[in-house]
Amino acid sequence: MRPQLEFLRFKTEVLENQFWSTDKTHPRIVGLTLSLGNWIWTKISPLKPLIITAVWRNAEEQKQLYGVTQAPDSPHFCNPLCRAVDFRAKDDYFTKPEQAEINKFITTHFKRSDGKPTIIWHSVADEFHGHIQVEKS
Numbered sequence: 821m822r823p824q825l826e827f828l829r830f831k832t833e834v835l836e837n838q839f840w841s842t843d844k845t846h847p848r849i850v851g852l853t854l855s856l857g858n859w860i861w862t863k864i865s866p867l868k869p870l871i872i873t874a875v876w877r878n879a880e881e882q883k884q885l886y887g888v889t890q891a892p893d894s895p896h897f898c899n900p901l902c903r904a905v906d907f908r909a910k911d912d913y914f915t916k917p918e919q920a921e922i923n924k925f926i927t928t929h930f931k932r933s934d935g936k937p938t939i940i941w942h943s944v945a946d947e948f949h950g951h952i953q954v955e956k957s
Contacts, residue, residue, distance in 0.1 A: 827861030828854065829871045831908075838875035839905070845875060846901040848954040852930055852938070853905050856952065859925050864918050871913075873949055874906035895953040904953035909941060914950070926952065 822840050830836040839845060839853070857870035877896035895904035914922065919941060926939040932955045940951045 825854070825857065826866070827857040827869050829869045831871060831873045835872050835875050838902070839872060844898045844900075844902055846903045846954060846957070848957075849903050849905055849952070852926075852952055852954060853907075855929070856922070856926065860922065863925075864914075864921065868913065871908035872905055873908055873947075875904075876902045903956065904951060907950045907952070909950045910948045919950075922950070930954075 822836070830839065839850065853870065853872070860868060860870055874896065876898055877894065879897075896902060909919070923939055930938045930952075932938050934955045936953075936955065938952060938954070940953075941948070942951065943949075
């Protein structure tokens with residue numbers, strides 16, 4: 821039985837199934853996502869749940885988005901576990917000041933030891949979104 825959390829939504833049921841799949845989704849990205857969603861809900865606005873727009877991605881999906889297949893260590897690949905989640909930010913879902921507060925929360929509490937960013941804001945196929953990722957175990 822999956823928990824129903826006010827602060828977390830999914831673009832599709834497939835994404836919800838991927839997110840809660842303990843055999844393919846890294847538990848640290850699940851924990852980071854839940855922490856971020858709860859923090860946004862309590863500190864920014866209960867009217868802005870964290871909406872998950874991507875979890876796993878295979879090589880073909882990666883090629884469709886980027887025109888080329890990225891390296892096999894993409895955090896969206898289940899290699900062996902998916903280590904990234906994308907979330908809605910388009911259409912000013914989060915204002916620039918809110919994005920700055922989210923960055924501060926993530927970098928304060930979830931800084932990676934490998935020097936790579938834990939959070940990235942970027943556009944892919946004209947869809948601006950937030951991307952969070954954890955390092956390999």
